[in-house]
Amino acid sequence: MTGAAIALGPQDHTYLHLDTPSRPMHWALLLQLGAGARLDIATVRDRVAERAGRYPLFRTGIIGGRWRRPRVVQVGAIDAPAQVGAATYTDDADLHAQVGILMGAHLDRGRPFWHLTLFTPAEPMSGAAQFFLLRVHHSLSDGIAGAAFSALLADADDSGLAEFDRFTTSERFHLSGIDPDELATAKAAFGEIWAAGRAGRNWPRLRRSGRREAVWHSVSTRDLRRAANRTGASVHEYLLAVVGATLSTAPPAGTSSSNIRVTLPVTLDNEFRHTGNAVSVALLNLAGDETAIPPQLASVRDQLARIERDRPELHLAAADDAPRAPWPIFRILSGVSMNQMSPDAHVGINPGFTRVRTVLGVPIDDLTALSPLVGYSFSVTILVLGTRTSFGIVYDGGALPGYGERFLTTFAALLAEVPAP
Numbered sequence: 398m399t400g401a402a403i404a405l406g407p408q409d410h411t412y413l414h415l416d417t418p419s420r421p422m423h424w425a426l427l428l429q430l431g432a433g434a435r436l437d438i439a440t441v442r443d444r445v446a447e448r449a450g451r452y453p454l455f456r457t458g459i460i461g462g463r464w465r466r467p468r469v470v471q472v473g474a475i476d477a478p479a480q481v482g483a484a485t486y487t488d489d490a491d492l493h494a495q496v497g498i499l500m501g502a503h504l505d506r507g508r509p510f511w512h513l514t515l516f517t518p519a520e521p522m523s524g525a526a527q528f529f530l531l532r533v534h535h536s537l538s539d540g541i542a543g544a545a546f547s548a549l550l551a552d553a554d555d556s557g558l559a560e561f562d563r564f565t566t567s568e569r570f571h572l573s574g575i576d577p578d579e580l581a582t583a584k585a586a587f588g589e590i591w592a593a594g595r596a597g598r599n600w601p602r603l604r605r606s607g608r609r610e611a612v613w614h615s616v617s618t619r620d621l622r623r624a625a626n627r628t629g630a631s632v633h634e635y636l637l638a639v640v641g642a643t644l645s646t647a648p649p650a651g652t653s654s655s656n657i658r659v660t661l662p663v664t665l666d667n668e669f670r671h672t673g674n675a676v677s678v679a680l681l682n683l684a685g686d687e688t689a690i691p692p693q694l695a696s697v698r699d700q701l702a703r704i705e706r707d708r709p710e711l712h713l714a715a716a717d718d719a720p721r722a723p724w725p726i727f728r729i730l731s732g733v734s735m736n737q738m739s740p741d742a743h744v745g746i747n748p749g750f751t752r753v754r755t756v757l758g759v760p761i762d763d764l765t766a767l768s769p770l771v772g773y774s775f776s777v778t779i780l781v782l783g784t785r786t787s788f789g790i791v792y793d794g795g796a797l798p799g800y801g802e803r804f805l806t807t808f809a810a811l812l813a814e815v816p817a818p
Contacts, residue, residue, distance in 0.1 A: 407715035408674040412535035413462035414731035419607035429763040442477035501609035510534040551753040570675035586707035594682035597655030600741035601796035608794035612801035615787040638693035641683035647807040654685035663710040677710035749782025
């Protein structure tokens with residue numbers, strides 16, 4: 398170790414407080430490469446080892462951080478075989494299962510707080526694609542700044558790699574000086590939204606088994622925008638409405654919910670220029686008994702307007718100038734706060750920021766984001782990137798066994814419908 402690499406802020410600490418043995422706090426990017434070409438693991442490790450020297454962020458790890466205050470460390474050079482693994486898969490179901498297992502497997506403390514796995518199809522699947530799964534602990538970076546980690550693999554010269562500087566060399570995000578009246582408004586709005594979603598909830602709770610399952614899907618961004626335009630909605634509004642209609646049409650077996658409490662990530666950095674974490678969450682209540690998109694859309698639009706006006710995300714934002722408690726006490730308080738909020742699901746809708754299109758000469762056909770389960774048992778992370786929009790679904794395999802495929806079948810069908818003008 399060569400000393401501290403970065404100074405974590407309160408926003409970063411949140412994901413260390415919430416990390417438990419059964420709830421790892423890492424997000425992931427899944428890259429699908431063009432079919433046919435095959436990357437060699439040694440070549441990949443050489444690329445990653447070279448790129449890790451470009452930014453201290455890539456060589457940064459954390460020791461402790463659960464019941465003891467974290468110590469941030471930076472390695473001089475990464476151990477490429479430890480940071481970059483290889484696996485084979487036999488079919489789509491096997492790939493989904495392995496990705497789910499890795500979403501539930503903790504990253505090693507003390508090493509750089511990320512890991513990359515190259516998945517190669519077994520010989521009988523010689524025409525199938527290779528995949529990369531990049532996992533990054535949320536304390537190191539949120540999903541927006543996480544675009545920086547594409548630089549570990551990207552085909553680009555120095556000028557091309559400079560596009561990642563905004564997420565690696567900018568100031569680590571800090572929040573302070575929130576106006577007291579603005580904070581009071583945010584707190585009141587958050588409480589009212591939470592209370593509005595109390596009744597009629599029967600969504601399966603997150604369990605302590607740590608079991609994770611994952612599925613994914615993608616569509617044409619142009620087709621998605623056209624569908625949203627036909628309803629007079631923004632893409633953001635339309636996608637939330639389709640998620641609500643899907644959960645109503647195909648609820649988990651044995652459940653019936655008229656309200657589904659959703660966490661919606663909201664950035665605190667409107668310039669999208671930071672390292673670390675600059676995201677808080679607002680609450681949004683989706684109807685769990687409304688299968689039609691127009692009524693879902695009307696409710697979503699009203700709630701989003703209030704979120705934009707009253708900024709309830711400020712109520713949960715971890716500010717630098719907030720009262721500080723001893724590390725173990727703050728960990729307990731963070732867990733209590735999450736239990737009191739008791740979200741059912743998460744829907745994240747994120748813009749893409751990278752123009753990377755190839756890795757070691759092989760084109761990237763698809764890119765999907767996957768989120769940790771932060772108190773909820775079901776997560777849909779939507780990434781709008783160029784011509785494709787992807788949907789990464791992670792869920793508690795104990796609470797919702799096999800539900801991802803059921804959700805995805807209905808969700809894809811609803812997205813494919815042409816809305817009435």
